[in-house]
Amino acid sequence: MQVILAQLKPEREGFGGIVASMELLDAANLAEPVSAARHLLGSLLLRTLTDGTVLTARIVEVEAYFQEDPASHTFAGPTRRNVAMFGPPGHAYIYLSYGLHWCLNVTAGPVGYGAGVLIRAVEPLTGVARMEELRGRAGRELANGPGKLTRALAVGPELYGHDLRLAPLQVADAGQLAEAQVIASPRIGISRAKDELLRFHMKDSVHVSRR
DNA sequence: TGGACGATTGACT
DNA sequence: GTCAATCGTCCAA
Numbered sequence: 001m002q003v004i005l006a007q008l009k010p011e012r013e014g015f016g017g018i019v020a021s022m023e024l025l026d027a028a029n030l031a032e033p034v035s036a037a038r039h040l041l042g043s044l045l046l047r048t049l050t051d052g053t054v055l056t057a058r059i060v061e062v063e064a065y066f067q068e069d070p071a072s073h074t075f076a077g078p079t080r081r082n083v084a085m086f087g088p089p090g091h092a093y094i095y096l097s098y099g100l101h102w103c104l105n106v107t108a109g110p111v112g113y114g115a116g117v118l119i120r121a122v123e124p125l126t127g128v129a130r131m132e133e134l135r136g137r138a139g140r141e142l143a144n145g146p147g148k149l150t151r152a153l154a155v156g157p158e159l160y161g162h163d164l165r166l167a168p169l170q171v172a173d174a175g176q177l178a179e180a181q182v183i184a185s186p187r188i189g190i191s192r193a194k195d196e197l198l199r200f201h202m203k204d205s206v207h208v209s210r211r
Numbered sequence: 212t213g214g215a216c217g218a219t220t221g222a223c224t
Numbered sequence: 225g226t227c228a229a230t231c232g233t234c235c236a237a
Contacts, residue, residue: 079233096233098229099231099232100229
């Protein structure tokens with residue numbers, strides 16, 4: 001991971017060697033959704049566009065959802081929409097929110113158990129100009145929300161169920177952040193299980209969501 | 212087969 | 225702070 005970060009220089013495109021040299025997502029760290037959320041916080045998201053451009057961003061805000069959780073899409077059991085969350089860990093569960101916005105989750109837990117981690121905000125690192133183009137906005141509003149980051153990274157339903165160890169959408173595990181770096185709080189925008197502290201974000205990050 | 216309801220966002224007062 | 229946009233999903237009938 002240290003090697004990777006050293007190579008990442010803002011606004012430089014075309015990182016041929018990055019994908020091969022970074023530590024890919026380890027399923028062992030996704031065995032349980034809450035620890036998975038903590039592991040994913042601080043990790044990198046790499047999106048390779050069809051023209052070869054690689055967009056990278058650091059995950060700064062996540063939420064954990066699990067099967068016994070009334071707020072989870074998996075609470076009532078497997079359906080056509082949520083099957084990915086019952087599949088192997090480390091894959092993409094993507095759903096349409098409010099008929100308008102696509103949201104990205106990393107599946108967690110063993111096969112047969114419906115759980116995942118919603119990626120709520122990222123800090124753009126490289127390919128920022130391209131993200132601004134895709135998003136139609138710049139600055140702080142670029143990727144500070146679950147529906148915003150998917151737009152900025154061109155993530156949609158075509159990546160449903162995608163293995164996140166592989167291009168064109170990958171997660172590089174950063175390991176667990178120091179406890180003092182992480183803030184736990186209630187999840188946002190849900191009507192059930194409102195009080196559980198299952199939202200995690202990086203302390204002092206200006207890239208977290210605002211509401 | 213119909214209708215209520217979102218793991219949200221942007222525009223506007 | 226409020227509110228509309230917009231549509232797939234799920235459950236009741």
